[in-house]
Amino acid sequence: MSTNSVGNSASNLAAMIQELRSENEQLRASMQQLQGGTSMKALPPQSFDGNPRALQSFITQVRQYHKANEGQLKYWGEKVANASSYLKGDALHWFEPFIRDYSTHTKKEDMKQATQDIYAGMNAFEEAIKGAFGDVDEERQNERKILQLKQTGQPLNTPRSFDS
Known part of the structure:
Protein backbone atom coordinates (compact mmCIF):
# COMPACT_ATOMS: atom_id res chain seq x y z
CA MET A 1 0.00 0.00 0.00
CA SER A 2 1.37 3.38 -0.89
CA THR A 3 1.98 6.13 1.62
CA ASN A 4 -0.49 8.34 -0.21
CA SER A 5 -3.41 5.90 0.10
CA VAL A 6 -2.68 5.33 3.80
CA GLY A 7 -2.75 9.10 4.34
CA ASN A 8 -6.06 9.36 2.49
CA SER A 9 -7.55 6.52 4.56
CA ALA A 10 -6.42 8.13 7.80
CA SER A 11 -7.84 11.51 6.82
CA ASN A 12 -11.10 9.85 5.71
CA LEU A 13 -11.34 8.06 9.06
CA ALA A 14 -10.63 11.28 10.94
CA ALA A 15 -13.34 13.08 8.96
CA MET A 16 -15.83 10.27 9.62
CA ILE A 17 -15.00 10.28 13.33
CA GLN A 18 -15.54 14.04 13.49
CA GLU A 19 -18.84 13.70 11.61
CA LEU A 20 -20.02 10.96 14.00
CA ARG A 21 -19.04 13.04 17.04
CA SER A 22 -21.02 15.98 15.69
CA GLU A 23 -24.04 13.78 14.98
CA ASN A 24 -23.76 12.28 18.48
CA GLU A 25 -23.80 15.76 20.06
CA GLN A 26 -26.89 16.70 18.03
CA LEU A 27 -28.69 13.51 19.08
CA ARG A 28 -27.85 14.10 22.75
CA ALA A 29 -29.16 17.67 22.53
CA SER A 30 -32.38 16.46 20.87
CA MET A 31 -32.82 13.74 23.47
CA GLN A 32 -32.31 16.17 26.34
CA GLN A 33 -34.84 18.56 24.79
CA LEU A 34 -37.40 15.75 24.43
CA GLN A 35 -36.86 14.77 28.04
CA GLY A 36 -37.55 18.29 29.25
CA GLY A 37 -34.03 19.60 29.66
CA THR A 38 -32.53 18.67 32.98
CA SER A 39 -33.76 15.47 34.51
CA MET A 40 -35.63 16.25 37.69
CA LYS A 41 -36.94 13.29 39.64
CA ALA A 42 -40.42 13.63 41.10
CA LEU A 43 -42.37 11.02 42.97
CA PRO A 44 -45.67 10.00 41.41
CA PRO A 45 -48.67 11.65 43.08
CA GLN A 46 -50.43 9.89 45.91
CA SER A 47 -53.77 8.38 44.96
CA PHE A 48 -56.85 10.58 45.33
CA ASP A 49 -60.02 8.99 46.70
CA GLY A 50 -62.38 11.97 46.58
CA ASN A 51 -61.56 13.52 49.96
CA PRO A 52 -62.01 17.31 49.45
CA ARG A 53 -59.29 18.07 52.01
CA ALA A 54 -56.73 16.16 49.90
CA LEU A 55 -57.76 17.59 46.52
CA GLN A 56 -55.41 20.58 46.30
CA SER A 57 -52.44 18.46 47.43
CA PHE A 58 -53.28 15.91 44.74
CA ILE A 59 -53.47 18.60 42.05
CA THR A 60 -50.14 20.09 43.19
CA GLN A 61 -48.43 16.68 43.16
CA VAL A 62 -49.80 15.92 39.68
CA ARG A 63 -48.54 19.26 38.36
CA GLN A 64 -45.08 18.64 39.82
CA TYR A 65 -44.95 15.12 38.39
CA HIS A 66 -46.03 16.34 34.95
CA LYS A 67 -43.45 19.12 34.97
CA ALA A 68 -40.70 16.63 35.75
CA ASN A 69 -41.92 14.33 32.95
CA GLU A 70 -42.89 16.91 30.31
CA GLY A 71 -41.08 15.17 27.46
CA GLN A 72 -42.96 11.94 28.05
CA LEU A 73 -46.49 13.42 28.27
CA LYS A 74 -46.80 15.55 25.18
CA TYR A 75 -49.72 14.18 23.15
CA TRP A 76 -53.40 15.07 23.43
CA GLY A 77 -54.97 13.64 26.56
CA GLU A 78 -51.83 12.00 27.99
CA LYS A 79 -51.52 14.28 31.03
CA VAL A 80 -55.17 13.79 31.97
CA ALA A 81 -54.89 10.03 31.36
CA ASN A 82 -51.85 9.97 33.63
CA ALA A 83 -53.55 12.03 36.35
CA SER A 84 -56.65 9.83 36.21
CA SER A 85 -54.53 6.74 36.79
CA TYR A 86 -54.02 7.97 40.39
CA LEU A 87 -57.75 8.13 41.15
CA LYS A 88 -59.37 5.54 43.40
CA GLY A 89 -62.58 5.06 45.36
CA ASP A 90 -65.25 7.71 44.80
CA ALA A 91 -62.97 9.74 42.53
CA LEU A 92 -62.37 6.76 40.22
CA HIS A 93 -66.06 5.89 40.27
CA TRP A 94 -66.85 9.47 39.16
CA PHE A 95 -64.20 9.55 36.41
CA GLU A 96 -64.51 5.96 35.14
CA PRO A 97 -67.02 6.75 32.35
CA PHE A 98 -64.55 9.29 30.91
CA ILE A 99 -61.69 6.77 31.11
CA ARG A 100 -63.81 4.12 29.38
CA ASP A 101 -64.79 6.52 26.58
CA TYR A 102 -61.18 7.73 26.16
CA SER A 103 -59.65 4.25 26.16
CA THR A 104 -62.16 2.60 23.81
CA HIS A 105 -61.92 5.16 21.00
CA THR A 106 -58.82 5.70 18.89
CA LYS A 107 -60.03 8.99 17.40
CA LYS A 108 -60.99 11.84 19.67
CA GLU A 109 -63.81 12.77 17.26
CA ASP A 110 -65.50 9.46 18.19
CA MET A 111 -65.50 10.34 21.91
CA LYS A 112 -68.35 12.08 23.66
CA GLN A 113 -68.00 15.85 23.80
CA ALA A 114 -67.68 15.80 27.60
CA THR A 115 -64.74 13.39 27.32
CA GLN A 116 -63.08 15.53 24.64
CA ASP A 117 -63.51 18.59 26.85
CA ILE A 118 -62.09 17.04 30.01
CA TYR A 119 -59.15 15.38 28.20
CA ALA A 120 -58.32 18.61 26.33
CA GLY A 121 -55.92 19.69 29.07
CA MET A 122 -55.13 19.73 32.74
CA ASN A 123 -57.04 22.98 33.34
CA ALA A 124 -60.28 21.33 32.22
CA PHE A 125 -59.52 18.23 34.32
CA GLU A 126 -58.75 20.35 37.39
CA PHE A 133 -64.86 17.03 44.97
CA GLY A 134 -63.77 20.55 45.89
CA ASP A 135 -65.20 22.59 48.73
CA VAL A 136 -68.49 23.87 47.34
CA ASP A 137 -68.46 26.92 49.55
CA GLU A 138 -64.72 27.57 49.88
CA GLU A 139 -64.99 31.36 49.65
CA ARG A 140 -67.68 31.60 52.33
CA GLN A 141 -65.78 29.18 54.56
CA ASN A 142 -62.65 31.35 54.28
CA GLU A 143 -64.68 34.46 55.15
CA ARG A 144 -65.99 32.69 58.28
CA LYS A 145 -62.45 31.78 59.30
CA ILE A 146 -61.36 35.42 58.97
CA LEU A 147 -64.31 36.62 61.03
CA GLN A 148 -63.51 34.08 63.75
CA LEU A 149 -59.96 35.39 64.18
CA LYS A 150 -59.48 36.98 67.59
CA GLN A 151 -56.65 38.81 69.22
CA THR A 152 -55.51 36.77 72.21
CA GLY A 153 -53.09 38.95 74.10
CA GLN A 154 -51.31 42.25 74.00
CA PRO A 155 -49.49 43.32 70.86
CA LEU A 156 -45.75 43.36 71.42
CA ASN A 157 -45.01 46.73 69.84
CA THR A 158 -48.02 48.91 70.55
CA PRO A 159 -47.42 52.51 69.46
CA ARG A 160 -47.91 54.78 72.47
CA SER A 161 -48.79 57.84 70.45
CA PHE A 162 -49.58 58.77 66.91
CA ASP A 163 -47.45 61.93 66.75
CA SER A 164 -46.02 62.63 63.37
Whole structure:
Protein backbone atom coordinates (compact mmCIF):
# COMPACT_ATOMS: atom_id res chain seq x y z
CA MET A 1 0.00 0.00 0.00
CA SER A 2 1.37 3.38 -0.89
CA THR A 3 1.98 6.13 1.62
CA ASN A 4 -0.49 8.34 -0.21
CA SER A 5 -3.41 5.90 0.10
CA VAL A 6 -2.68 5.33 3.80
CA GLY A 7 -2.75 9.10 4.34
CA ASN A 8 -6.06 9.36 2.49
CA SER A 9 -7.55 6.52 4.56
CA ALA A 10 -6.42 8.13 7.80
CA SER A 11 -7.84 11.51 6.82
CA ASN A 12 -11.10 9.85 5.71
CA LEU A 13 -11.34 8.06 9.06
CA ALA A 14 -10.63 11.28 10.94
CA ALA A 15 -13.34 13.08 8.96
CA MET A 16 -15.83 10.27 9.62
CA ILE A 17 -15.00 10.28 13.33
CA GLN A 18 -15.54 14.04 13.49
CA GLU A 19 -18.84 13.70 11.61
CA LEU A 20 -20.02 10.96 14.00
CA ARG A 21 -19.04 13.04 17.04
CA SER A 22 -21.02 15.98 15.69
CA GLU A 23 -24.04 13.78 14.98
CA ASN A 24 -23.76 12.28 18.48
CA GLU A 25 -23.80 15.76 20.06
CA GLN A 26 -26.89 16.70 18.03
CA LEU A 27 -28.69 13.51 19.08
CA ARG A 28 -27.85 14.10 22.75
CA ALA A 29 -29.16 17.67 22.53
CA SER A 30 -32.38 16.46 20.87
CA MET A 31 -32.82 13.74 23.47
CA GLN A 32 -32.31 16.17 26.34
CA GLN A 33 -34.84 18.56 24.79
CA LEU A 34 -37.40 15.75 24.43
CA GLN A 35 -36.86 14.77 28.04
CA GLY A 36 -37.55 18.29 29.25
CA GLY A 37 -34.03 19.60 29.66
CA THR A 38 -32.53 18.67 32.98
CA SER A 39 -33.76 15.47 34.51
CA MET A 40 -35.63 16.25 37.69
CA LYS A 41 -36.94 13.29 39.64
CA ALA A 42 -40.42 13.63 41.10
CA LEU A 43 -42.37 11.02 42.97
CA PRO A 44 -45.67 10.00 41.41
CA PRO A 45 -48.67 11.65 43.08
CA GLN A 46 -50.43 9.89 45.91
CA SER A 47 -53.77 8.38 44.96
CA PHE A 48 -56.85 10.58 45.33
CA ASP A 49 -60.02 8.99 46.70
CA GLY A 50 -62.38 11.97 46.58
CA ASN A 51 -61.56 13.52 49.96
CA PRO A 52 -62.01 17.31 49.45
CA ARG A 53 -59.29 18.07 52.01
CA ALA A 54 -56.73 16.16 49.90
CA LEU A 55 -57.76 17.59 46.52
CA GLN A 56 -55.41 20.58 46.30
CA SER A 57 -52.44 18.46 47.43
CA PHE A 58 -53.28 15.91 44.74
CA ILE A 59 -53.47 18.60 42.05
CA THR A 60 -50.14 20.09 43.19
CA GLN A 61 -48.43 16.68 43.16
CA VAL A 62 -49.80 15.92 39.68
CA ARG A 63 -48.54 19.26 38.36
CA GLN A 64 -45.08 18.64 39.82
CA TYR A 65 -44.95 15.12 38.39
CA HIS A 66 -46.03 16.34 34.95
CA LYS A 67 -43.45 19.12 34.97
CA ALA A 68 -40.70 16.63 35.75
CA ASN A 69 -41.92 14.33 32.95
CA GLU A 70 -42.89 16.91 30.31
CA GLY A 71 -41.08 15.17 27.46
CA GLN A 72 -42.96 11.94 28.05
CA LEU A 73 -46.49 13.42 28.27
CA LYS A 74 -46.80 15.55 25.18
CA TYR A 75 -49.72 14.18 23.15
CA TRP A 76 -53.40 15.07 23.43
CA GLY A 77 -54.97 13.64 26.56
CA GLU A 78 -51.83 12.00 27.99
CA LYS A 79 -51.52 14.28 31.03
CA VAL A 80 -55.17 13.79 31.97
CA ALA A 81 -54.89 10.03 31.36
CA ASN A 82 -51.85 9.97 33.63
CA ALA A 83 -53.55 12.03 36.35
CA SER A 84 -56.65 9.83 36.21
CA SER A 85 -54.53 6.74 36.79
CA TYR A 86 -54.02 7.97 40.39
CA LEU A 87 -57.75 8.13 41.15
CA LYS A 88 -59.37 5.54 43.40
CA GLY A 89 -62.58 5.06 45.36
CA ASP A 90 -65.25 7.71 44.80
CA ALA A 91 -62.97 9.74 42.53
CA LEU A 92 -62.37 6.76 40.22
CA HIS A 93 -66.06 5.89 40.27
CA TRP A 94 -66.85 9.47 39.16
CA PHE A 95 -64.20 9.55 36.41
CA GLU A 96 -64.51 5.96 35.14
CA PRO A 97 -67.02 6.75 32.35
CA PHE A 98 -64.55 9.29 30.91
CA ILE A 99 -61.69 6.77 31.11
CA ARG A 100 -63.81 4.12 29.38
CA ASP A 101 -64.79 6.52 26.58
CA TYR A 102 -61.18 7.73 26.16
CA SER A 103 -59.65 4.25 26.16
CA THR A 104 -62.16 2.60 23.81
CA HIS A 105 -61.92 5.16 21.00
CA THR A 106 -58.82 5.70 18.89
CA LYS A 107 -60.03 8.99 17.40
CA LYS A 108 -60.99 11.84 19.67
CA GLU A 109 -63.81 12.77 17.26
CA ASP A 110 -65.50 9.46 18.19
CA MET A 111 -65.50 10.34 21.91
CA LYS A 112 -68.35 12.08 23.66
CA GLN A 113 -68.00 15.85 23.80
CA ALA A 114 -67.68 15.80 27.60
CA THR A 115 -64.74 13.39 27.32
CA GLN A 116 -63.08 15.53 24.64
CA ASP A 117 -63.51 18.59 26.85
CA ILE A 118 -62.09 17.04 30.01
CA TYR A 119 -59.15 15.38 28.20
CA ALA A 120 -58.32 18.61 26.33
CA GLY A 121 -55.92 19.69 29.07
CA MET A 122 -55.13 19.73 32.74
CA ASN A 123 -57.04 22.98 33.34
CA ALA A 124 -60.28 21.33 32.22
CA PHE A 125 -59.52 18.23 34.32
CA GLU A 126 -58.75 20.35 37.39
CA GLU A 127 -61.97 22.36 36.99
CA ALA A 128 -64.00 19.17 36.66
CA ILE A 129 -62.44 17.42 39.64
CA LYS A 130 -62.75 20.57 41.77
CA GLY A 131 -66.40 20.79 40.75
CA ALA A 132 -66.96 17.19 41.80
CA PHE A 133 -64.86 17.03 44.97
CA GLY A 134 -63.77 20.55 45.89
CA ASP A 135 -65.20 22.59 48.73
CA VAL A 136 -68.49 23.87 47.34
CA ASP A 137 -68.46 26.92 49.55
CA GLU A 138 -64.72 27.57 49.88
CA GLU A 139 -64.99 31.36 49.65
CA ARG A 140 -67.68 31.60 52.33
CA GLN A 141 -65.78 29.18 54.56
CA ASN A 142 -62.65 31.35 54.28
CA GLU A 143 -64.68 34.46 55.15
CA ARG A 144 -65.99 32.69 58.28
CA LYS A 145 -62.45 31.78 59.30
CA ILE A 146 -61.36 35.42 58.97
CA LEU A 147 -64.31 36.62 61.03
CA GLN A 148 -63.51 34.08 63.75
CA LEU A 149 -59.96 35.39 64.18
CA LYS A 150 -59.48 36.98 67.59
CA GLN A 151 -56.65 38.81 69.22
CA THR A 152 -55.51 36.77 72.21
CA GLY A 153 -53.09 38.95 74.10
CA GLN A 154 -51.31 42.25 74.00
CA PRO A 155 -49.49 43.32 70.86
CA LEU A 156 -45.75 43.36 71.42
CA ASN A 157 -45.01 46.73 69.84
CA THR A 158 -48.02 48.91 70.55
CA PRO A 159 -47.42 52.51 69.46
CA ARG A 160 -47.91 54.78 72.47
CA SER A 161 -48.79 57.84 70.45
CA PHE A 162 -49.58 58.77 66.91
CA ASP A 163 -47.45 61.93 66.75
CA SER A 164 -46.02 62.63 63.37
